[in-house]
Amino acid sequence: MKKILISSLINLSGSEQMKKEKLIKKYDKQVKMYENNRPNQKFAGLRNKIIKNAYGKVLEVGVGAGANFPYYDSNNVEVTGVDFSSEMIKSAKRAASIFQVKAEFIQEDIDELILEHNSFDCIVSTLSLCSYPDPIVTLSKFNSWCRKDGIILLMEHGLSSNPLLSFTQKMIDPLYAKISGCHCNRNIDKIIEKSTLQVDHIERYWSDIIYLIRARPSK
Numbered sequence: 001m002k003k004i005l006i007s008s009l010i011n012l013s014g015s016e017q018m019k020k021e022k023l024i025k026k027y028d029k030q031v032k033m034y035e036n037n038r039p040n041q042k043f044a045g046l047r048n049k050i051i052k053n054a055y056g057k058v059l060e061v062g063v064g065a066g067a068n069f070p071y072y073d074s075n076n077v078e079v080t081g082v083d084f085s086s087e088m089i090k091s092a093k094r095a096a097s098i099f100q101v102k103a104e105f106i107q108e109d110i111d112e113l114i115l116e117h118n119s120f121d122c123i124v125s126t127l128s129l130c131s132y133p134d135p136i137v138t139l140s141k142f143n144s145w146c147r148k149d150g151i152i153l154l155m156e157h158g159l160s161s162n163p164l165l166s167f168t169q170k171m172i173d174p175l176y177a178k179i180s181g182c183h184c185n186r187n188i189d190k191i192i193e194k195s196t197l198q199v200d201h202i203e204r205y206w207s208d209i210i211y212l213i214r215a216r217p218s219k
Contacts, residue, residue, distance in 0.1 A: 066095025
């Protein structure tokens with residue numbers, strides 16, 4: 001029985017690894033699309049509204065193609081950008097250079113990332129909670145990595161409060177996740193409520209699909 005159990009765990013681990021590698025390749029191929037969307041005016045104002053609050057040592061998870069770099073105060077931040085896609089990291093480096101943001105980068109999956117506790121003044125996540133296997137666990141990591149008097153800034157998308165839109169999101173989520181690599185049916189309110197974060201301010205846009213959240217760690 002023990003041998004069978006061990007074998008099953010190994011197979012599961014191998015299957016999960018293959019799934020992760022496939023997802024990384026998907027994002028590698030989407031770099032141009034992300035770069036083209038960087039100046040997207042629909043998100044520009046929202047990004048600026050949340051990112052302008054960043055300061056000090058900043059950890060940006062799911063940094064992607066560096067869409068937030070135009071909105072950082074380059075005189076007031078030192079950014080550590082994390083992404084599991086090597087192509088996204090390359091693009092983010094170019095964006096940091098263009099917008100003169102002092103930044104270093106780590107190519108790593110957030111689930112496997114190990115950082116010192118209380119090592120950042122600010123943690124930023126924009127449109128990335130949708131892609132993590134367990135967003136509550138991810139937020140718990142943010143809570144650990146952020147200093148006691150620090151700030152956590154989120155711009156995320158999730159389930160709409162509009163019944164018709166939310167029904168549509170739930171219906172299309174399996175296909176949406178397969179194509180884009182992220183989920184469109186996550187309940188951001190419940191995820192935040194179950195997390196260890198202390199919310200200071202929350203704003204909702206586009207029938208409550210987009211959330212801007214300022215929070216603090218609970219220490």
